[in-house]
Amino acid sequence: MSEHDQIGYGVDHGVATITFNRPEKLNALTPAMLQLFFTAVRRAAADPECRVIVITGAGRGFCAGLDLSVIGAGGTSNAPSTTEDVAPPQWGDDVGPDLSRFFSGGWNELITSRKPTIAAINGPAFGWGFILALHCDIRFAARSAVMNATFARLGVPAEKGSGWLLARLIGSARALDLLYSARRIDGVEAERLGIVNTVLEDDALGEHVTAYARQIASQSAPRALAAMKAQVWSALDDPYDVGFADADKEQDLCTRTEDFREGIASYREKRAPEFRGQ
Numbered sequence: 339m340s341e342h343d344q345i346g347y348g349v350d351h352g353v354a355t356i357t358f359n360r361p362e363k364l365n366a367l368t369p370a371m372l373q374l375f376f377t378a379v380r381r382a383a384a385d386p387e388c389r390v391i392v393i394t395g396a397g398r399g400f401c402a403g404l405d406l407s408v409i410g411a412g413g414t415s416n417a418p419s420t421t422e423d424v425a426p427p428q429w430g431d432d433v434g435p436d437l438s439r440f441f442s443g444g445w446n447e448l449i450t451s452r453k454p455t456i457a458a459i460n461g462p463a464f465g466w467g468f469i470l471a472l473h474c475d476i477r478f479a480a481r482s483a484v485m486n487a488t489f490a491r492l493g494v495p496a497e498k499g500s501g502w503l504l505a506r507l508i509g510s511a512r513a514l515d516l517l518y519s520a521r522r523i524d525g526v527e528a529e530r531l532g533i534v535n536t537v538l539e540d541d542a543l544g545e546h547v548t549a550y551a552r553q554i555a556s557q558s559a560p561r562a563l564a565a566m567k568a569q570v571w572s573a574l575d576d577p578y579d580v581g582f583a584d585a586d587k588e589q590d591l592c593t594r595t596e597d598f599r600e601g602i603a604s605y606r607e608k609r610a611p612e613f614r615g616q
Contacts, residue, residue, distance in 0.1 A: 345374040346396070347381065352389040352555030353548070354382035361397025364462055366405040372466075376444030383451040389555040389563070389615075391451065392547060393474060394458040395467075403465025403488065445498050448473040449571055452564035454554060458547040459483045459525070459534065465497075472503040475567060477534040478550075479525035480543045485533075486522040506574050508532045559597035560615035 346357035356378045358365035367375075382391045395401055448455045448470070457474040463485040471477055471485070479485075487504070489497055496504075496517050504513035508531050516523070525537040538546050554563070592598050597613045604611035 342374065344368075344371045345378050347378045349382075349385060349387045351552045352387065353392055353551040354385060354388035354390070355392045355394065356382065358393075358395040358399075358401045358467075361395075361399065363405060364399030364402035365395045365397070365467070366402040367466055368405050368408055373444070375470075376447050379444075379447040379451060379455075383447070383453060386615075389453060389558075389560055390551045391448075391453050391455045392458055392551050393448075393455065393470065394544075394547075395460055397461070399461040400457075400459045400463040400483065400485075401467025401470060402462050403467045445469075445473065448475075452567065453560075454551075454563055454567060456547060456551055458543055459485065459528075460540075460543055464488055469498045469500045469503070472500060472507070472533075477528075478543060478547050479528055479534040479537050480540040481525045481537055482540050483525040483528070483537075484522050485528060486520055487517050488520050490518060491520045504533075557611060559592075559595075559601060559611070559613045561595055561597055562592055565592060 344358070344360045346355070346359045348355050356375065358367075358371075358375070360366060360371065379391065382388045454476070455474040457471040457477040459471055459477060459479040461480065461483055463471050463483065465486075465488045468485045468487055487496065487500055489495060489500075495501075501513065501517060504516060507513075512531055523531070523533075525534065528534045529537040536546075597611075597615065600611050600613060
């Protein structure tokens with residue numbers, strides 16, 4: 339398998355699915371593979387056929403984190419740029435605040451994308467794989483999935499924004515428990531802690547995520563989704579009055595769009611909306 343095959347990309351019914359595809363290594367990441375992943379996220383963000391992005395893994399794993407065999411081989415930094423260069427779309431002044439301040443490098447692609455991102459955690463999600471799932475807006479997990487933040491046992495701090503994300507998802511005490519102990523949790527505990535939205539039986543995960551993502555892609559206005567995503571992520575640090583003012587601004591802008599008129603018309607006519615992102 340070539341490096342370019344280690345990240346899969348496909349779009350169906352408005353949903354772009356990006357797949358870690360190195361199943362013989364539980365989809366452990368090489369630097370080149372990570373860059374291919376970031377490029378795929380940018381591709382989905384710029385793809386007019388895509389309205390929702392789903393991240394998952396091939397085989398029995400989601401992503402086992404960084405392939406530790408690259409350490410000492412110049413592989414943990416200065417990762418090469420591979421595959422086509424797809425420039426990420428800019429937020430602009432008319433769609434929410436600029437979220438790029440939260441993270442550096444390609445790691446912010448999932449958060450700053452205008453489109454909803456969903457992690458379908460079908461198996462082990464360790465280290466950097468766990469962090470990539472945390473960067474998604476929504477997470478679903480198989481019952482047998484296991485995940486952890488491995489860093490304390492490797493002698494490193496909470497990497498790539500994981501401390502920031504975990505504390506905001508589950509509170510500081512629970513976040514520090516997972517970070518200090520580096521213990522593994524299964525899908526059931528991940529749901530109890532609030533890390534994943536829903537845990538599902540292993541054979542039901544894919545079908546559930548596909549149906550959920552397609553529903554959003556077909557029934558929710560793209561511009562409204564983009565504004566909501568920006569509002570929620572920004573609100574993690576903004577005071578209430580700033581969030582309220584941002585919401586009013588976005589409401590005024592959305593009511594001038596074709597999608598708003600289509601949403602009102604479809605509601606009155608009791609039919610499914612046909613949003614065009616305009």
